[in-house]
Amino acid sequence: MKTHIAVATSLLFLCASLITPSLSAFLCHPSDYNALMEIKNALNNPYHLASWVPNTDCCGWYTLQCDETTNRVVELTIFSGQVSGQIPSAVGKLPYLTNLTFRKLSNITGSIPRSVTNLKNLITLRLSWLNLTGPVPDFLSELPNLTFLELDFNQFTGSIPSSLSKFTKLLALHLDRNQLTGSIPESFGHFSGSVPDLYLSHNQLTGSIPKSFANMDFQRIDLSRNKLTGDASVLFKPNGSTQIIDLSRNVFEFDFSKVKFPRQSLISLDLNHNSLYGGIPEDIVNVENLQFLNVSYNRLCGEIPTGGKLDIFDSYSYFHNRCLCGPPLLKCK
Structure with missing residues (x-):
């Protein structure tokens, strides 16, 4: 009788283990699993993370x-869902x-x-x-x-940390559409290594272009759409590799x-809405290979050059200047 009971107990345990496998049987690393559970709880168990x-x-x-080799979590993308709260500190446990x-x-x-x-x-x-606030953290470097x-x-505020120039592999830096000042x-x-694409638009930045930009080929x-002033000609390098320059709506x-x-x-x-002269x-x-040009709303004068790619642009590229003339604007007097 005892033998039958022992066999029955063993079978029940085997069935239970098949129905509810232990975490150690998963591919997912236990510490990653625990961190993800913390993240889900910190975000109030949103439907977006129902899986x-x-x-x-x-x-x-x-x-x-x-990763298929290590079974460690290598990418986490939480995108466009009904998720609220703050970015959980548990992300640092992955x-x-x-x-x-x-x-x-x-x-x-x-933050x-x-x-x-x-x-x-x-x-x-x-x-x-998102709706992140406070300063851009210096520790990101x-x-x-x-x-x-x-x-x-x-909604980041305050100045741009100078320490962000310490990156040596950075290819793109997006700080645009915030409330940054200074x-x-x-x-x-003075970026060493790669020179990143730099996006600082739609902030409240002031002052002039750093003289050190003469060293950079962005x-x-x-x-x-800032409040930048002074001379930006340092950005134009005849032997450089610059593809896109947008300085519009500054001073x-x-x-x-x-x-x-x-x-x-x-x-x-794009240089529109500045105070360029000459x-x-x-x-x-x-x-x-010029595909877009806008120098409107400046103080430019003289005859518009003709030839090359310039012939594809209409008056929108030039209007509201002091005395520009010639096609596609009015004839020069």
Whole structure:
């Protein structure tokens, strides 16, 4: 009788283990699993994370990805859902993350947790279209492998940390669409390694372009819709590789006629709503791939050059200047 009872007990235990496998049987690493459970609880168990079912393999959950070799969580993307709260500090307990994204979540508030500095493998950090507040954290420069930093469409205030120039692998820096004040850090002219695309538009930045920018060959730079002043001609490098320059809606004031353009690389140039004076340089007709031009609402004078790509632009590119003339505007007198 005892033998029958022992056999029956063993069978019941075996069935139970098959129905409810232990966490150790999962592919997901236990410490990653625990961190994800903390993140879900901190975000008040939103429906967006409904696939994050306790005691199941986290490598099968939506919004994240595990490495096929190590089974560690390497990507976490929480995007466009009904999620509220603050970015949980538990994200710093996922040490193998290479990509961390919180995006288009208007009910995510507060600041960036310092625990993100534990993520030394992080390559991409996208915290955009949220409602994050406070200063842009200086400690972000402690992420040595970062190649893409996107903090746009938030409510960050204060000045831009000069320490962000310490990145050596950064390819793009997005700080646009915030409420940042102060000047552009002089250190941004001293990026070592790669030179990042720089997006600082739609802030309240003041002052002039740092002189150190003479050292930098930005491929894409957008400083539009700020309160920047002075001479921005340092951004134009005839032997450079700049593709896009947008300086529109600032208070820049310099002699545009003296500018030399990167003839092979320049694609888009937007200088509208500034105080540029002088004329349009003849050299602009030699820019081989120019697709967009806007110098309207300045104080330019003289005849508009003709030829090359310039012939594709209409009056919208030139109107509201002091005395520009010639096609596509009125004839010169």
